[in-house]
Amino acid sequence: MFFNEEFETLPRPALEALQLKRLQSTLERVYNNVPFYKATFDAAGIKPAIVSSLEDLQKLPFTTKQDMRDSYPYGLFAAPMDEIVRIHASSGTTGKPTVVGYTQKDISIWSELMARSFVAAGAHKGDIIHNAYGYGLFTGGLGAHYGAELLGASVIPISGGNTKRQIMIMQDFGSTVLTCTPSYSLFMAEEAQAEGIDFKNLKLRVGIFGAEPWSESMRAEIERKLNLSAIDIYGLSEIMGPGVAIECIEAKRGLHIWEDHFIPEIINPETGERLPEGERGELVITTITKQGIPLIRYRTRDITSLTYEPCICGRSHARITRMSGRSDDMLIIRGVNVFPSQIEAILVGIEGIEPHYMLIVDRVGTLDTLTVQVEVSEQLFSDEIKVLQALSRRVEKEIKDMLGVTCTAKLVEPKTIQRSEGKAKRVIDNRNL
Amino acid sequence: MKVEQISIFIENKSGRLAEITRILGEAGINIRALSLxxxxxxxxxxxIVNNGAKATSVLKENGFTVNNTEVVAVEVPDRPGGLSAILQTLDREAINVEYMYAFVERCAGNAVIIFRFDETDKAIDVLKKQNFNMLEGNRLYNM
Structure with missing residues (x-):
């Protein structure tokens, strides 16, 4: 099933010709309208006209999150303010948020891409979409909302929080599709269980989860606990918001990135060199239809790989693999690179462990220490010390075996690890580096 | 012959024991024996409490991880070598004691020891054959 069959299945030569044409006009637009791009292109001795093939994209400088902060709030906008109909901002964990603006056309493209994403995930007109992404400055809520309306589904704009009420509404309103962060879905499952509600009795069929990295094993856990098909969605406010890329329900192997609007590249985050198909590195995206805030070679900091292999669903658009972390939330512990999602995959693989964990990194003297806090569920609990100690040792050993990093596993009381109704916080880094 | 024991997981942080005893106290539950x-x-x-089911449910309501285990309460003659005789009997039958602790009250002048065995049923048989006296749960909870 497609939302826009012609463009979703466009043969590659036609798709690439369209990309080049759109890229060239975007470059002209930013060079003429955004002082930042004129300055960086001029500094690199580049005129937009040098781009005569998609390969030439590599010659252009990157745009970073820092560039967006330096242009706070509207410095990178390429359209006059009277054409901007919507402003969003990303959560600024450090300093000012990054601000993005959308023209009417940007909003309608975003809605279409989100509607395509819903269809790819197996949703359709007639579905009741329970949208538990946060509404507000965060792009998640409104992004999914507009796409769901364009699709013709019934949207419940519930936003995040108030979990008991969410569960009641899902039950009473007959929600068929759930959109939220993967960690929040598991929190819902926990709350439902406490209320004595079985997801098997709900009508949910599909869950579309994103806004934070998650693992295959967490997917299995969600599918089992919520009794639905869990689909990974990708997006970031700088590029658009949710709906930049999505898994198709037919394959559930990699996320199709809508290449008629975005050009993806994978680079080595250290050197900035482009990496060949299939290699893991940092995802870089160029927007080629955006008017409000077009970005050239934006460094997403997300780590993934890219494949152009045909997909069984019939879409011709390239796929990125599930995000394995971010190049900036990667932890380096005694020289070993560790992504929280890798630890999560190990923990979920140990029977009886709940996927609620916290990683605490400290520096004792000159040595980094990693403590993994794991909640003791009823299923795990034993009245014998040796059984619990064996469990901690097993967690330590599996992490050491798989990742090569020594850690201390610490068992904590259930529900003491902070739950999040948005993006889960998984790491506390106490090192002052 | 088996006695119901409840076990509670607690993190080493201040106030947890006080919290548990407060919850049990407010629920009107009397602690008969304990070990940490x-x-x-x-x-x-x-x-070991006078109302195990109620204790389990109030603790769970308060977010504690609780489980129930079957243990055995054995009367031990209050004289030198009293405990040793029991342990030697168990050792001959290769029954392991996972842990043990003393009960607060005495029973007919004898001490009462709570045992957790690796093979509870076998331990009960062996002790019965050797005429060691074991206490029923109901008697213990209300002693």
């Missing part, structure tokens, strides 16, 4: 096993990070509090 601890490591540097966590501990297990084992209790």
């Amino acid at each position: 096993a601890d490591t540097s990070d966590f501990g297990i509090l084992r209790l």
Whole structure:
């Protein structure tokens, strides 16, 4: 099933010709309208006209999150303010948020891409979409909302929080599709269980989860606990918001990135060199239809790989693999690179462990220490010390075996690890580096 | 012959024991015997109370991880070698004691020891054959 069959299945030569044409006009637009791009292109001795093939994209400088902060709030906008109909901002964990603006056309493209994403995930007109992404400055809520309306589904704009009420509404309103962060879905499952509600009795069929990295094993856990098909969605406010890329329900192997609007590249985050198909590195995206805030070679900091292999669903658009972390939330512990999602995959693989964990990194003297806090569920609990100690040792050993990093596993009381109704916080880094 | 014991997982942080005893006290539950096993990070509090089912449910309501285990309460003659005789009997039959602790009250002048065995049923048989006296749960809870 497609939302826009012609463009979703466009043969590659036609798709690439369209990309080049759109890229060239975007470059002209930013060079003429955004002082930042004129300055960086001029500094690199580049005129937009040098781009005569998609390969030439590599010659252009990157745009970073820092560039967006330096242009706070509207410095990178390429359209006059009277054409901007919507402003969003990303959560600024450090300093000012990054601000993005959308023209009417940007909003309608975003809605279409989100509607395509819903269809790819197996949703359709007639579905009741329970949208538990946060509404507000965060792009998640409104992004999914507009796409769901364009699709013709019934949207419940519930936003995040108030979990008991969410569960009641899902039950009473007959929600068929759930959109939220993967960690929040598991929190819902926990709350439902406490209320004595079985997801098997709900009508949910599909869950579309994103806004934070998650693992295959967490997917299995969600599918089992919520009794639905869990689909990974990708997006970031700088590029658009949710709906930049999505898994198709037919394959559930990699996320199709809508290449008629975005050009993806994978680079080595250290050197900035482009990496060949299939290699893991940092995802870089160029927007080629955006008017409000077009970005050239934006460094997403997300780590993934890219494949152009045909997909069984019939879409011709390239796929990125599930995000394995971010190049900036990667932890380096005694020289070993560790992504929280890798630890999560190990923990979920140990029977009886709940996927609620916290990683605490400290520096004792000159040595980094990693403590993994794991909640003791009823299923795990034993009245014998040796059984619990064996469990901690097993967690330590599996992490050491798989990742090569020594850690201390610490068992904590259930529900003491902070739950999040948005993006889960998984790491506390106490090192002052 | 089996006695119900409840075990509670507690993190090593201040106030947890006070919290548990407060919850039990407010629920009108009387602690008959207890033992605390601890490591540097966590501990297990084992209790025998007058109303195990109620204790389990109020603790769970308050977010504690609780489980129930069957243990055996054995009367031990209050004289030198009294405990040794029991342990030697068990050793001959290769039954392991996972842990044990003393009960607060005496029973007919004898001490009462709570045992957790690796093979509870076999232990009960062996002790019965050797005429060691074991106490029923109901008697113990209300002693």
